[in-house]
Amino acid sequence: MPSIKLDNVSVSFPVYSAVSRSLKNKVISATTGGRIGNKANHLIVHALEQVSLSFTHGDRVALVGHNGAGKTTLLRVIAGIFEPPTGTVQVEGKVTPMFDTSLGIDPDFTGNENIILRGLYLGLSKSEIMARMNDIAEFTELGQFLELPVRTYSQGMQARLAFTMATCIEPEILLLDEGIGAGDEEFLDKANVRLDAFIAKTGILVLASHHIELIRRFCNKAVLMEHGRVALFGDLDEVLELYRRRAELAESGEQTKNALLEGVAG
Amino acid sequence: MSILQMARGTAAQRSPLRDAIEDFGAGLKHWELWFTLGWHDVHQRYRRSVVGPFWLTISMGMMIGGLGYLYSGLFGQSLERYLPHIAVGIIVFSTITTIVTEGSTVFISSASTILQTKAPLSIYVYQMLWRAVLIFAHNMCIYLILLPFFDFRLGLVTLLAVPGLLLNVIIGFSMGIVIGGLSTRFRDVPPIVSSVMQVAFFLTPVFWTVETLKGREAFVYLNPFYYLLDIVRLPLLGEAPPMLMWLVVIAMAIGGTVLAVIFFACYRARIPYWV
Numbered sequence: 041m042p043s044i045k046l047d048n049v050s051v052s053f054p055v056y057s058a059v060s061r062s063l064k065n066k067v068i069s070a071t072t073g074g075r076i077g078n079k080a081n082h083l084i085v086h087a088l089e090q091v092s093l094s095f096t097h098g099d100r101v102a103l104v105g106h107n108g109a110g111k112t113t114l115l116r117v118i119a120g121i122f123e124p125p126t127g128t129v130q131v132e133g134k135v136t137p138m139f140d141t142s143l144g145i146d147p148d149f150t151g152n153e154n155i156i157l158r159g160l161y162l163g164l165s166k167s168e169i170m171a172r173m174n175d176i177a178e179f180t181e182l183g184q185f186l187e188l189p190v191r192t193y194s195q196g197m198q199a200r201l202a203f204t205m206a207t208c209i210e211p212e213i214l215l216l217d218e219g220i221g222a223g224d225e226e227f228l229d230k231a232n233v234r235l236d237a238f239i240a241k242t243g244i245l246v247l248a249s250h251h252i253e254l255i256r257r258f259c260n261k262a263v264l265m266e267h268g269r270v271a272l273f274g275d276l277d278e279v280l281e282l283y284r285r286r287a288e289l290a291e292s293g294e295q296t297k298n299a300l301l302e303g304v305a306g
Numbered sequence: 307m308s309i310l311q312m313a314r315g316t317a318a319q320r321s322p323l324r325d326a327i328e329d330f331g332a333g334l335k336h337w338e339l340w341f342t343l344g345w346h347d348v349h350q351r352y353r354r355s356v357v358g359p360f361w362l363t364i365s366m367g368m369m370i371g372g373l374g375y376l377y378s379g380l381f382g383q384s385l386e387r388y389l390p391h392i393a394v395g396i397i398v399f400s401t402i403t404t405i406v407t408e409g410s411t412v413f414i415s416s417a418s419t420i421l422q423t424k425a426p427l428s429i430y431v432y433q434m435l436w437r438a439v440l441i442f443a444h445n446m447c448i449y450l451i452l453l454p455f456f457d458f459r460l461g462l463v464t465l466l467a468v469p470g471l472l473l474n475v476i477i478g479f480s481m482g483i484v485i486g487g488l489s490t491r492f493r494d495v496p497p498i499v500s501s502v503m504q505v506a507f508f509l510t511p512v513f514w515t516v517e518t519l520k521g522r523e524a525f526v527y528l529n530p531f532y533y534l535l536d537i538v539r540l541p542l543l544g545e546a547p548p549m550l551m552w553l554v555v556i557a558m559a560i561g562g563t564v565l566a567v568i569f570f571a572c573y574r575a576r577i578p579y580w581v
Contacts, residue, residue, distance in 0.1 A: 121578050122578055139421075148353045
């Protein structure tokens with residue numbers, strides 16, 4: 041049974057390029073991003089602070105929060121890409137991070153070559169990829185085009201290929217950043233059916249998104265992130281309601297900020 | 307097992323040293339990925355050209371021909387003896403240069419992949435080494451072409467080039483781990499490395515010989531690149547490398563590996579934060 045357990049996880053980034061901490065930066069940091077601290081000669085961005093979360097099989101969790109609230113960092117911690125210096129992460133089951141469905145797609149290589157490359161990136165072996173080749177070829181309807189370099193494809197065809205490759209696996213734990221693009225109109229219905237089946241096969245889904253419609257479609261729980269902390273974790277509707285209220289609050293804050301900035305500039 | 311499923315025990319059982327060694331091992335196990343990526347890297351550069359990666363070979367062949375003809379005149383040596391020396395010298399030394407300079411950017415240039423997939427970090431170093439070996443193999447065509455025309459004195463001893471090359475690859479691996487890792491944190495390292503390698507080309511007996519140094523041999527014997535070069539070059543020219551040379555290179559390989567393990571134990575987990 042796949043499960044994810046984070047206990048008191050904190051992650052901070054050193055920023056070594058000398059950033060001057062002007063008044064303007066201070067004002068902006070009040071409304072965006074994680075907290076920014078200062079240590080000796082470099083800045084530190086506290087991307088996650090004391091995050092404790094626990095997901096189990098069947099959880100479809102949406103990560104919400106405004107830009108820089110720590111959603112992507114949290115996904116990377118769950119994926120094991122960032123190992124947090126403090127706190128513990130326990131993940132059982134195979135994790136598939138899928139942050140960019142076009143990762144590893146090289147326009148100069150043929151569709152078939154790209155399928156192999158992408159599959160290897162997803163953690164499949166060559167023989168596992170070969171076993172899926174027919175299914176992918178059939179679903180994309182790309183036929184002979186798979187023998188041609190991807191740069192000769194239309195945008196829609198490229199999106200089809202990326203989508204089909206992304207959904208050809210059966211992940212135990214799937215981490216998505218902003219969903220999976222499905223491509224052109226005519227492909228959309230077919231893609232939606234496949235996407236639903238793909239998500240249904242997943243043990244745990246963690247989806248970071250601003251797209252409320254997408255979240256409502258796939259998720260049953262949600263985490264609201266604010267300045268690297270978990271503001272609320274629980275039932276989807278409850279969290280989305282709080283998120284909406286906070287967003288409204290931020291908007292009025294934005295107006296104040298703009299007024300302030302104009303004052304500084306003037 | 308997939309690359310996305312690294313053994314991640316509970317925090318209590320995890321030791322940085324074991325994690326570092328596991329990373330090297332898991333990287334080797336995923337040879338299919340770096341094997342394919344390395345091939346693609348070589349092909350990609352010359353994807354739509356007629357002779358493909360052999361452009362590397364052709365340009366190196368021209369350099370060897372030009373320098374060989376010029377310097378055999380300058381040094382007053384016969385072309386028959388001198389050309390094999392410079393040809394093998396340039397082929398091997400350019401491989402060393404490729405490994406060291408590309409090793410210094412090995413994590414930086416894979417930054418987007420590192421941040422998007424959970425794969426052992428060592429795969430990027432294996433990929434770089436495999437690419438360098440492939441290019442070396444292409445360049446060895448020059449050697450094969452020269453063989454019938456020049457005095458190479460081949461024999462069983464030539465086979466010693468294989469362990470020589472292997473030792474170079476092992477040392478290249480530890481350099482890639484350590485220098486590549488340092489470069490993610492200190493971005494001044496890659497330019498420093500590439501200027502060091504430029505100077506090293508002239509300070510190492512690539513196109514001159516140790517015998518002509520009369521009285522300044524220490525200059526060569528203190529240069530690590532001399533050993534790395536001649537451990538492969540001598541067998542290819544039909545000579546067995548002296549025992550001292552083997553000892554020096556083996557010591558470098560062992561020392562480098564220990565250093566790489568210690569470095570990775572300390573900083574492996576930080577590399578994704580630094581790239």
